[in-house]
Amino acid sequence: MRLKPYFQLVRLPNVFTAAADSLSGWLLVGGLLVDADSWLPLVVASMAIYAAGIALNDVFDLELDRVERPGRPLPSGKVSKLFAVGLAVCLMAMGLMSASMVGVRPAIVAGGLITCVVAYDAGLRRTILGPELMGLCRGLNVFLGMSLAPQFGGPAAWTVAAAMTVFIVGVTWISRFETEVGRRAASASGLLLQSVGITALFGAGLSAESFPSPWTDRPSVPVLGIVILALVSSRILWASGRAVLEPRPETLQRAVKVGVLSLIWLHVGVLACVREPTSALAVAALWLPASLAARWIYST
Template identity: 35%
Template sequence: MPSLRDLAELVRAPAALSVPGDVVAGAAAADALDRRVPGLAGASVLLYWAGMAANDWADRELDAKERPERPIPSGRVSPGFALGVSAGLTAAGIGLAGLAGGRRALAVAVPLAGAVWAYDLRAKNTPAGPAVMAACRGLDVLLGASGGRVARAVPAALTVAAHTYTVTELSRREVSGATRALPAATLAGTAAVAAAAVARPRTADPAAASGSPNWRTLVPAALAGWYGLQYGAAQARVAADPQASKVRAAVGAGITGLPALQGALVARAGAAVLGVAVAAAAPLGRRLARLVSPT
């Protein structure tokens, strides 16, 4: 029987801190911050963990050569057990989404689960891989919006999806290293994502509508800047020295820095205090990443 640490490594447990913010960002944008959000966030985490376990099951032969320290190739977790964990977490995630958000949430959770499995089993090692993974994160944001005005959450979903695309592109070079052109391109994408997180598709704060600045109007820019600085600096280091270890560090920064971006989106929707709370998961995620790798 695998230990709790083995299971935590299998599902990349600390990386799940980057997941609830998707749901909160979607709910904030869709005017759906209500009692359904915690349950939907929990469902999102379960589906994320399911994807991580399925990823290692699908990659078990490759990992035996490139990452023998991972739970399956090291013998600490059997392939069958990992597949069972993934299937069970998927079912639990879809079930919790239905309980928390009803049919509207299920209408997003089911295709989200399908996209997760499609990425792990088919798309990951194809040119479509980054786009499929980006779609997973975009759907995760829309899961949070499912109880409200979903169309209003589309800009936030696209912003998170664009960030995810850059992280996924980098992750494909975690073992081999990258060319300098790749981090230069993803860094430009990160700058665009940070700018998009500040732009307001609609105004929820009367002070912002009148043009009168206050601390709440500054929060989205501060959090987006924090996101851009942390993730951007890691990519700049890859551009200067594109060896595999620097690429892995940049991927980790992209994962653990996502809550700052999510917090900016939440604050942009008018929930500044909640946005700061979401962003607070970023430093916690970095600390936990020292114990269990998020990549």
């Protein structure tokens, strides 16, 4: 059996960005890498629910994809619709059970995330609320990693989750018309929202003392974290800016791909500001499988 169509169905490269969300959330609120029995179920839940949502999205998009994207797994017949539905249901159940293993609050967040994912896929994505709901899914994914901390880590941690929410709203606005030409307004709105989210992340990185249990050896000026954020932000804004200036499928899809995969490095940048280097390195390690998979499997 060829696995590539099944990996394409769940957008395998993007699944690693979901892992970065929850792992980063756990580390930002003072969680430790050695406590794998706490963070690993949260990461598994994030990845499973994300993959389920993407598969379910293709189920609901099947008729549209027959026209616009006939080579995708479902319209091409490489994966059956029944299998895709079954996979989505199983992955959602797996995600909810995994989160439930470590507590009631993670289970509640995972349940809310699943509700938002289904609502988005089932029809709200085609409304004005679609990008906002997609962003909320990403924010809840970060909150899932924070769910074991008192008050979810407090206002500083909430700022990171909110920033990721706004950033993904921007990415989603760009992706809405990724198969069309000349839709400059949506791309410009997406670029603006991405900029707002990135600015908030810079603010969070510069206020590390507001996070729970800050590390005493953190430098007064987190140079490494700021440099990482600056580099990844410039790449994101360049790709999105080009999509605004030249709104065609190639530039739009490139901007979406860069935006989604750069999520890992946005998390790394914030962690490098707030936590000790090993925390940032742990999330950075997710870039390798994500980037390798992206060479083989599309991520938009």
